[in-house]
Amino acid sequence: MELQADFIVVGGGIAGLRALASLVGRGDILLLTKAGPAESNTGYAQGGIAAAIGPDDSPELHLADTLAAGAGLCDRAAVDLLVHEGPRYVRELVEWGVPFDRDPDGEPALAREGAHSVRRVLHARDVTGREIARTLWQRGGGAAGVRVLHDALATTIDVVGGECRGVRFVCGDGRTGVAHARAVLLATGGAGRVFRETTNPAVATGDGLAMAYRCGARVSDLEFVQFHPTVLSAPGAARFLLSEALRGEGARLVNADGDAFMTRYDPAGDLAQRDVVATAMVREQMRTGRAVYLSLAHLDAGRVRARFPTIAQVCASAGLDLAKDALPVSPAAHYMCGGVDTDLEGRTSIPGLFAAGEVACTGVHGANRLASNSLLEGLVVGARAADAMAAPPVPVRLRPLRVAPAEAQDTAAAASATHADDMVRGLADDVVADVPAAMWEGAGLVRDAEGLRRTLAVVGAASRR
Numbered sequence: 324m325e326l327q328a329d330f331i332v333v334g335g336g337i338a339g340l341r342a343l344a345s346l347v348g349r350g351d352i353l354l355l356t357k358a359g360p361a362e363s364n365t366g367y368a369q370g371g372i373a374a375a376i377g378p379d380d381s382p383e384l385h386l387a388d389t390l391a392a393g394a395g396l397c398d399r400a401a402v403d404l405l406v407h408e409g410p411r412y413v414r415e416l417v418e419w420g421v422p423f424d425r426d427p428d429g430e431p432a433l434a435r436e437g438a439h440s441v442r443r444v445l446h447a448r449d450v451t452g453r454e455i456a457r458t459l460w461q462r463g464g465g466a467a468g469v470r471v472l473h474d475a476l477a478t479t480i481d482v483v484g485g486e487c488r489g490v491r492f493v494c495g496d497g498r499t500g501v502a503h504a505r506a507v508l509l510a511t512g513g514a515g516r517v518f519r520e521t522t523n524p525a526v527a528t529g530d531g532l533a534m535a536y537r538c539g540a541r542v543s544d545l546e547f548v549q550f551h552p553t554v555l556s557a558p559g560a561a562r563f564l565l566s567e568a569l570r571g572e573g574a575r576l577v578n579a580d581g582d583a584f585m586t587r588y589d590p591a592g593d594l595a596q597r598d599v600v601a602t603a604m605v606r607e608q609m610r611t612g613r614a615v616y617l618s619l620a621h622l623d624a625g626r627v628r629a630r631f632p633t634i635a636q637v638c639a640s641a642g643l644d645l646a647k648d649a650l651p652v653s654p655a656a657h658y659m660c661g662g663v664d665t666d667l668e669g670r671t672s673i674p675g676l677f678a679a680g681e682v683a684c685t686g687v688h689g690a691n692r693l694a695s696n697s698l699l700e701g702l703v704v705g706a707r708a709a710d711a712m713a714a715p716p717v718p719v720r721l722r723p724l725r726v727a728p729a730e731a732q733d734t735a736a737a738a739s740a741t742h743a744d745d746m747v748r749g750l751a752d753d754v755v756a757d758v759p760a761a762m763w764e765g766a767g768l769v770r771d772a773e774g775l776r777r778t779l780a781v782v783g784a785a786s787r788r
Contacts, residue, residue: 324500328353328470330712331490331504333477333531337452338680338701338708339510340459341412345709347466353502354464355475355492357511357526369566369634370436371446372455372702373695374413375406377433380441382406389696392438392596393689396547398722401686404667409699412706413445421458422447435571436694438596442571444695449566449631452698475500477530480507480538480676487538487675506675506712509535509663510705513681518656519763522551522564531682535663541672543684543724544661549692550768551657552576552600553617555650560641562655565617565634567694570594572630573622576604577649579613598691601654601768616649654768658697660688669708670719677712679704686722758785 329350332339339354346352375385385406390397417423417431423445424432433442447454464471474495481489481501489503514529515521536542553565553576570576570593575583588603589595595603604615619627624646628635635645643650662684669677680701687700758781765778 324494324498326353326470326500326502327351328502328504329506331355331502331507332510333490333508334510334512334680334682335456335460336510336512336680336701337455337459337698338683338705339508340456340463341702341705342508342510342679342709342712343463343469344459345706346713347463347469349713350468352469353504354469354471355477355490355502356471356473357476357530359473369449369451369564370568370571371434371444371451371695372413372416372698373436373439373444373693374409374699375443376410376413376431376445377441377443380443382410384440385409385443388438388440389687389693390689392691392693393687394598394691395689396544397689398686401667405687405696405700405703408703412702413699416455416458416702419458419462421455423451423454424448434568435594436567437570437594437600438591438693439571439594439695444568444571446568449568449633455698477511477534480534480540480673482538482673482676485674487673490534506677508669508705508708508712509676509678509682510680510701511682513659513662515656515659517759517762518548518767519757519759520554520562520653520655520767521759522554522562522655522657531678532659532662535671535673535676535678535682538673538676540676540678541664541721541724542662543664543722544686544690545659547660547688547690548656549597549658549660549688550601550654552597552604552654553652554655555638555641556614556653557641557643557651563634563637564655564657565650565652566631567597569617569619569631569634572619572627574617574619575621576600576652577616577618578607578611579616580611581618581649584615596691597657597694604652604654605768614651615653617652618649619645620647620649622646656763656767658692660684660690660692664721664724665704666719666721667704667707668711669704670711672719672721674716674719677708679708758782 330352332354335356375382426432431445434444435442477490477492479491509531511531515523515527555563585592627646638645663678665683669679761781765774
């Protein structure tokens with residue numbers, strides 16, 4: 324199969340769909356999605372989308388919160404653009420019909436999540452991402468000039484003479500194809516499934532990042548992975564994200580004795596930033612030798628169930644009452660802060676190749692993403708990337724890469740130089756065969772040099788099979 328388009332969008336999450344909305348009417352568009360229209364990380368985003376639209380908020384305050392959460396490693400220019408342009412694009416979603424929850428005055432109801440200093444998160448019950456994606460699909464998916472191929476896995480980026488000219492893909496029925504275009508947008512999401520414990524759907528396997536790396540595009544900040552603190556970990560039940568919005572509404576983390584413990588680790592308590600909360604949970608588990616829990620029992624049960632109906636239903640299927648029971652929780656891999664290096668219009672180091680959303684690294688998130696900034700970034704950069712794709716090409720200027728400290732470089736060099744077979748020898752067969760398990764154990768929430776070396780060995784051995 325050989326196809327021709329003006330623009331190719333790979334991925335059906337918020338970044339790809341928002342780009343699609345801006346590209347409609349500017350040429351022929353091919354949209355490739357790995358699965359069905361509802362299967363993306365956007366569709367699983369429960370909490371909401373952050374934007375400074377409240378009367379007690381401002382872009383400057385949103386910027387300060389984002390920089391603080393990013394541990395001093397955010398790109399300030401990228402954050403500044405995000406928080407100042409974000410409100411306009413969010414209001415556009417309201418105009419397009421996204422059914423955000425409303426307060427008694429008819430204005431969007433705003434929630435608060437960890438590391439936000441005020442309420443600024445718009446939400447549609449606990450299925451915000453799904454409602455945004457549904458609205459964007461309705462707006463662009465059936466428009467004139469748009470061809471959509473579902474169940475089409477992009478495998479290779481075609482680069483000719485140093486420029487991106489299209490992608491190769493394989494369909495679910497086994498057919499292969501190549502599509503040619505003057506500009507390609509990668510909006511393929513993250514790689515959370517590389518970890519054993521993850522909140523991500525099965526499609527989040529890092530395909531776009533791998534394709535970009537293989538064709539020579541620059542990547543950045545891949546070491547920064549955000550681990551969500553509260554994932555349901557009931558025996559026999561599937562792992563399921565318990566939104567940070569629960570803690571924003573007053574839920575508390577407690578130990579096995581029912582004692583709220585977060586203020587012992589951080590003054591912000593349960594609303595500290597995610598990396599702080601996740602690490603505190605691990606420390607509390609190590610201190611007590613027992614599990615930790617999330618409790619909403621002190622809140623109004625009717626209000627809890629009305630605000631979080633999907634989460635309540637999932638808990639019920641595991642034999643738990645969201646409003647009354649102590650919910651066993653543990654951290655899990657959630658979001659990649661790094662990715663394909665881009666400027667603020669989604670341009671990569673390969674002319675004609677663009678990236679937006681979780682697959683990309685604009686520098687907004689630094690070392691740790693501020694809650695609910697991910698949908699906002701996909702929205703803003705997806706729209707800006709579409710405009711850049713349709714405009715005459717210009718030279719790209721990427722941020723200078725950070726240089727790791729000498730000690731870290733030495734560790735990485737030693738790990739790379741170590742023969743994988745020697746490192747693998749003596750490891751259990753099931754660990755060697757299970758890259759996600761090795762990644763979780765050695766490159767997860769708690770890392771050290773030896774664990775990273777062992778993980779590299781396992782991954783290296785698996786890659787040669």
